[in-house]
Amino acid sequence: MADQREASVDQEKKNTKTVEKENNTQKTEEKNNSLTPEDDSNTTDNETQDDTNTEETHKSFRDLGVTEVLCEACDLLGWKKPTKIQIEAIPVALEGRDVIGLAETGSGKTGAFALPILQCLLASAQRLHSLILTPTRELAFQIAEQFDALGSSIGVKTAVVVGGIDMMSQALVLAKKPHVVIATPGRLIDHLENTKGFNLRALKYLVMDEADRILNMDFESEVDKILKVIPRDRRTFLFSATMTKKVQKLQRAALQDPVKCTVSSKYATVDKLQQYYIFIPSKYKDCYLVSILNELAGNSFMVFCGTCNNAQRVALLLRNLGITAIPLHGQMSQNKRLGALNKFKSKSRSVLLATDVASRGLDIPHVDCVINFDIPTHSKDYIHRVGRTARAGRSGKSITFVTQYDVELFQRIEALIGKKLPAFPTQEEEVMMLLERVSEAQRFARIEMKESSEKRKRPKADEDAADDGEQSSGVRKKIKGGSFRGRAKRGR
Numbered sequence: 001m002a003d004q005r006e007a008s009v010d011q012e013k014k015n016t017k018t019v020e021k022e023n024n025t026q027k028t029e030e031k032n033n034s035l036t037p038e039d040d041s042n043t044t045d046n047e048t049q050d051d052t053n054t055e056e057t058h059k060s061f062r063d064l065g066v067t068e069v070l071c072e073a074c075d076l077l078g079w080k081k082p083t084k085i086q087i088e089a090i091p092v093a094l095e096g097r098d099v100i101g102l103a104e105t106g107s108g109k110t111g112a113f114a115l116p117i118l119q120c121l122l123a124s125a126q127r128l129h130s131l132i133l134t135p136t137r138e139l140a141f142q143i144a145e146q147f148d149a150l151g152s153s154i155g156v157k158t159a160v161v162v163g164g165i166d167m168m169s170q171a172l173v174l175a176k177k178p179h180v181v182i183a184t185p186g187r188l189i190d191h192l193e194n195t196k197g198f199n200l201r202a203l204k205y206l207v208m209d210e211a212d213r214i215l216n217m218d219f220e221s222e223v224d225k226i227l228k229v230i231p232r233d234r235r236t237f238l239f240s241a242t243m244t245k246k247v248q249k250l251q252r253a254a255l256q257d258p259v260k261c262t263v264s265s266k267y268a269t270v271d272k273l274q275q276y277y278i279f280i281p282s283k284y285k286d287c288y289l290v291s292i293l294n295e296l297a298g299n300s301f302m303v304f305c306g307t308c309n310n311a312q313r314v315a316l317l318l319r320n321l322g323i324t325a326i327p328l329h330g331q332m333s334q335n336k337r338l339g340a341l342n343k344f345k346s347k348s349r350s351v352l353l354a355t356d357v358a359s360r361g362l363d364i365p366h367v368d369c370v371i372n373f374d375i376p377t378h379s380k381d382y383i384h385r386v387g388r389t390a391r392a393g394r395s396g397k398s399i400t401f402v403t404q405y406d407v408e409l410f411q412r413i414e415a416l417i418g419k420k421l422p423a424f425p426t427q428e429e430e431v432m433m434l435l436e437r438v439s440e441a442q443r444f445a446r447i448e449m450k451e452s453s454e455k456r457k458r459p460k461a462d463e464d465a466a467d468d469g470e471q472s473s474g475v476r477k478k479i480k481g482g483s484f485r486g487r488a489k490r491g492r
Contacts, residue, residue, distance in 0.1 A: 060081065060082070061074050061079070061082055061086075061090075061115070064082055064086070064087065064090045064091050064094075065090070065091055065094045066090065066094075066115055066119065067119055067122060069122070069153055069154060070115055070118055070119060070122075070150065070154075072153070073149070073150045073151070073152070073153060074111075074115075074150070076149075077149055079108075079111065082108070082111075083103075083107050083108035083111070083112075084103065084107060084263040085101055085103035085107050085108055085109055085112050085261060085263050086108050086111055086112045086115075088101075088261035088262075088263060089101045089112040089113070089116075089237075089261040090112060090115055090116060092259045092261060093112075093113065093116035093235070093237065094116050094119065096235065097235075097257070097258070097259050098235060098236045098237070098255040098256055098257065098258035098259070099112075099113070099237045099238070099239075099258060099259055099261055100237075100238045100239075100251060100255070100258050100259070100260045100261065101113070101237065101238070101239040101240075101261045101262075102239075102240060102241070102242075102243055102260070102261070102262045102263070103239075103241065103261075103262075103263045104241055104263075104269065104270055104383070104387065106270060106363070106387050106390065106391030107241075107263065107270075109209065109239045109241075110142075110143055110146050110209070110363075111146070111150075112239065112261075113132075113207050113209075113237045113239060114143075114146055114147055114150055115150065117129075117130045117180070117205050117207070118147070118150055118151050118154065118156060120204065120205070121151075121154070121156060121179055122154060125179070126179070126202065126204065127177035127178070127179060127202075128177050128178070128179070128181065128200060128202060128203060129179045129180065129202075129203070129204050129205065130179065130180045130181070130203070130204060130205035130206075130207065131180075131181050131183065131188075131200060131203055131205070131206050131207070131226075131230070132180065132181070132182040132183070132207045132209060133183060133184070133185055133188070133206070133207065133208045133209070133214055133223070133226070134182065134183070134184060134209050134210060134214070135184070135210050135213040135214045135219070135360060136184070136210075136213075136357050136358075136360055137162040137163065137164060137184060137334060137337065137357075138328075138337065138338070138341055138357065138358060138362055139209065139210065139360055139362060140160050140161075140162050140182045140183065140184060141160055141162075141182075141338065142362060142363060143182050143209065144158045144159075144160045144180075144182045147180050147182070151179075151180075156179050156180065157176070157178040157179050157180075158178055158179070158180045158181070158182060159173045159174055159176075159178040159180070159181050159182070160182050160183070161174070161181060161182070161183035161184070161187050161188055161191060162183065162184045162187050162334070163184060163186060163187045163334070164333060164334030164337070165334050167187075167190065167191070167194070167195075170187075170191065171191065171195045171198070174191060174195060174198045175195075175197065175198070181200075185214065185219040185222035185223055185226065186219065186222055188222075188226065189222050189225055189226065192225075192226075192229060199229065200226075200229060200230045201229070201230070201231065202231070203230045203231055203234055204234055204235065205234060205235050205236075205237070206230060206234055206235070206236045206237070206254075207236075207237040207238075207239070208223075208236075208237070208238050208239070208250075209239050209240075210239070210240055210241075210360045211238040211239065211240045211247050211250070212240045212242050212243060212244040212246065212247045212380075213240070213360055213384075215244065215246040215247060215250060216244065216246065220246065223250070227253070227254055236254050236255050236256075236258075238250070238251060238255070238258075241383060241384060241387065242380045242383060242384075269383060269386055269387070269390075269417055270387075270390050270391075272390045272394065272395040272396065273386060273389065273390035273395070273396050273397070273398060274395070274396070274397045274398070275386065275397075275398045275400075275419075275421050275422075276397070276398065276399045276400070276421060276422055276423065276424035277399070277400045277401075277402050277410065277421045277422075277423060277424065278399060278400070278401055278402065278423065278424045278426060279402045279403075279423065280401060280402070280403060281403065281404065282403040282404060282405060284431070284432075284435075285373065285401055285403065286314070286317060286438050286442060287431050287432070287434050287435055287438050288401065288426065288431055289303070289314070289318075289371065289373060289401075290318070290321060290323075290434055290438055291426065291430065291431045291434060292371065292399060292424075292426075293318070293323055293351065296368075296369060299350075299368035299369050300344075300347065300350055300351075300364075300366045300367050300368050300369070301350065301351045301352070301367075301368070301369050301370075301371060302351075302352045302354060302358065302364075302367050302369075302370050302371070302385075302388050302389070303325075303351060303352065303353050303354070303370075303371045303373050304354055304355070304356070304358075304359065304370070304371070304372050304373060304376070304385050305329075305353060305354070305355060305373050305374050306355070306374030306375075306376075306377070307355065307374075308329035308330055308331040308355055309449075310373075310374065311327045311328070311329045311353040311354060311355050312327050312329065312331075312353075312449065312452075313445050313446075313449055314327075314353050314373065314445075315327040315351075315353040316444075316445035316448050316449065317438070317441045317442055317445040318351060318353075318441075320440075320441040320444045320445060321437065321438070321441050323350070323351060324348070324349045324350045324351065325349065325350070325351035325352075325353055326340045326343055326344060326349040326351070326352060326353070327340065327352075327353040327354070328340045328341060328344075328352055328353070328354045328355070328357065328358050329353075329354065329355040329357060330355060330357055337357075340352070341358075341362075344364065345364055345366075347366060356376070356381060356384075356385075358388070359381055359384045359385045359388070360384050362388060363391060364388065365391065365394070367388050367389045367391075367396065368389060368396060368397065369389060369396065369397045369398065369399065370385055370386050370388050370389045370396070370397075370398040370399075371398070371399050371400075371401070372385060372386075372398070372399070372400040372401060373401055374401070375400060375401065375402060375406045375409050375410060375413075376409075376413075377409065379409070379412045379413045379415075379416040380416065382400075382413045382416070382417075383416070383417070385398075386398040399424050400413075400421070
């Protein structure tokens with residue numbers, strides 16, 4: 001009887017293995033036959049199997065059909081393997097199809113549209129070949145850097161056309177007819193209307209990066225004007241981490257038989273991102289921010305604020321406590337914005353205080369932690385903000401401040417991403433020990449804000465100096481105890 005029972009169990013195991021093998025084979029065939037995978041990012045047990053099959057099929061950019069010279073450029077940039085969105089979008093784009101690419105932030109969307117465009121340029125070089133539209137100036141410069149790096153060996157010329165920079169100098173660059181124009185919609189319309197000889201009648205590719213943001217920032221009328229002056233016979237790519245009804249409307253109007261390449265079927269954050277929240281009284285937000293920056297000292301932070309004024313105030317507050325912080329917001333001149341970004345990228349500043357102008361697309365590899373000092377009004381902006389860290393397979397951390405006024409907004413964010421966030425561990429007694437020194441720094445920050453607003457009313461020579469508050473170092477010396485960081489550590 002025992003022998004019969006063992007034989008029966010062995011037979012059941014064999015049958016189970018056979019069924020599992022058939023199921024896996026069927027899943028692999030379904031994935032290979034589908035051009036529009038909808039469930040690639042679902043967190044199920046099947047995801048690992050599907051991802052493994054995809055990586056086995058496409059192990060390198062060469063396997064995707066990318067030409068040798070561009071593969072070498074990818075190697076020089078450190079792009080060893082294509083990401084999920086690149087695996088899905090590049091072969092389709094190389095076939096000459098329109099593409100809608102949906103993937104979480106930090107997933108390599110820029111490479112997914114840059115490589116097909118450069119390969120097309122290699123096949124038939126043409127001036128004013130491609131137009132890339134972006135919602136923010138900083139993202140436009142970053143995309144230009146990617147094109148310059150990938151196309152350096154083949155002589156690709158790019159032009160960045162954004163507001164805040166002299167139009168005449170931009171017109172001179174456009175007169176040379178670069179291959180790729182990267183622009184914000186408003187300034188591009190200015191040039192189309194006012195710059196003689198500049199037109200996009202021969203355009204081959206139109207790309208909208210962060211497409212939902214372009215349309216939600218009231219660029220809809222500008223986009224309509226642009227679509228009227230470019231050829232209908234073109235390739236169009238829409239890329240974003242989130243999709244809105246306006247993008248779906250644009251998709252119907254501007255794309256011809258598009259292929260939807262989705263590696264994020266829901267609004268998701270990457271797995272290697274550790275997400276936390278802190279529930280605190282509104283009046284103690286500054287104290288908790290300083291405490292966290294001190295506790296995680298040595299890391300690189302992006303702190304998102306809701307307004308330009310608050311970003312400037314918190315930057316001055318932190319400087320008065322000896323923390324190397326710099327603001328980035330829309331009320332700064334473009335030169336100062338780029339300067340602030342470069343200082344943060346070069347690690348000469350450890351904290352970047354930013355509004356949502358920095359929440360989209362910016363790729364700064366060394367960002368260790370994102371802090372939502374002011375909770376975003378729109379839930380989808382949360383996904384883009386925290387996407388500044390844990391990019392391209394790296395790990396990262398995000399902490400969201402939730403006050404008594406933000407509970408409903410926070411619940412919407414949790415509902416959107418489909419998970420409950422854990423509380424970040426803090427010791428209230430230790431935080432309150434900082435109250436006196438933070439209050440003093442707040443007072444000096446208010447004084448400096450008042451002085452800088454008065455400077456803006458003076459001649460323009462003083463204006464740039466006051467833009468990011470870099471000149472406000474004198475007040476810092478007035479706070480007792482010198483460097484904040486050392487004192488706080490001893491107090492703990």
